[in-house]
Amino acid sequence: MLKTHDLTYTYAGNGPSFRFPDLSVAPAEACLLLGPSGAGKSTWLHLLAGLLTPVAGSTVLAGTDYARLSGGALDRFRGRNIGLVLQRPYFLQALTVKENLLIARRSAGLAPDKAGALHVLEQLGIAHHADVRPGRLSVGEQQRVTIARALVNRPQLILADEPTSALDNRNAARVSDLLRQRAADLGAALVVVTHDQRLKDQFDAVVELRPSTHQENY
Numbered sequence: 001m002l003k004t005h006d007l008t009y010t011y012a013g014n015g016p017s018f019r020f021p022d023l024s025v026a027p028a029e030a031c032l033l034l035g036p037s038g039a040g041k042s043t044w045l046h047l048l049a050g051l052l053t054p055v056a057g058s059t060v061l062a063g064t065d066y067a068r069l070s071g072g073a074l075d076r077f078r079g080r081n082i083g084l085v086l087q088r089p090y091f092l093q094a095l096t097v098k099e100n101l102l103i104a105r106r107s108a109g110l111a112p113d114k115a116g117a118l119h120v121l122e123q124l125g126i127a128h129h130a131d132v133r134p135g136r137l138s139v140g141e142q143q144r145v146t147i148a149r150a151l152v153n154r155p156q157l158i159l160a161d162e163p164t165s166a167l168d169n170r171n172a173a174r175v176s177d178l179l180r181q182r183a184a185d186l187g188a189a190l191v192v193v194t195h196d197q198r199l200k201d202q203f204d205a206v207v208e209l210r211p212s213t214h215q216e217n218y
């Protein structure tokens with residue numbers, strides 16, 4: 001269960017301030033955070049991922065307020081409990097697809113699990129690319145590898161930033177289905193941020209962020 005309360009963030013140097021709506025996302029529930037460009041969606045997702053530290057408020061997952069963790073403790077918590085699908089794929093290009101998944105396990109302090117990594121790649125229809133370097137794959141295939149890597153540690157929370165905005169209708173529906181199915185299989189809470197209105201009908205809960213959420217200097 002993910003719960004946030006009074007989550008607030010201010011960018012340094014007189015940057016914009018945000019106070020985000022409270023969220024409560026149960027295991028296997030899928031929540032869509034919608035909003036126009038500049039409304040603060042990526043900022044929100046980065047707070048939920050523990051990549052930004054809130055000025056105030058809490059982000060609680062399975063009883064731990066990880067907004068209060070820092071350094072190695074936060075990295076370990078994120079690695080074990082949160083799967084991230086960020087806007088741009090980032091891979092270790094010298095390694096194969098399978099090795100990129102195994103590194104994700106190792107950096108979270110988890111035992112190697114080649115069979116588990118291959119199983120996730122099979123579920124996403126890319127097992128035949130397991131021994132290929134990610135740079136040789138198409139954009140859509142790379143996105144599925146990113147999703148596979150987000151799932152490989154069996155996280156309690158999966159966060160995705162604009163996973164479909166660059167895709168045509170057919171592939172957007174496919175990626176959205178995959179994320180929701182795999183999250184439900186794992187019993188993970190899923191939070192997707194997007195301005196892609198096509199996804200609206202597919203999610204259990206939709207929270208719309210209006211530009212007015214962005215508040216100057218309060």
Ligand SMILES: Nc1ncnc2c1ncn2[C@@H]1O[C@H](COP(=O)(O)OP(=O)(O)OP(=O)(O)O)[C@@H](O)[C@H]1O
Pocket residue numbers: 011012015016035036037038039040041042043044195
């Ligand atoms: N590092 C930063 N320093 C100052 N302001 C920032 C910084 N990063 C983002 N912002 C500002 O915060 C606001 C929200 O940015 P954010 O990227 O969260 O919006 P978004 O809703 O994800 O937009 P998009 O859909 O275009 O990606 C924008 O006005 C942006 O200029």
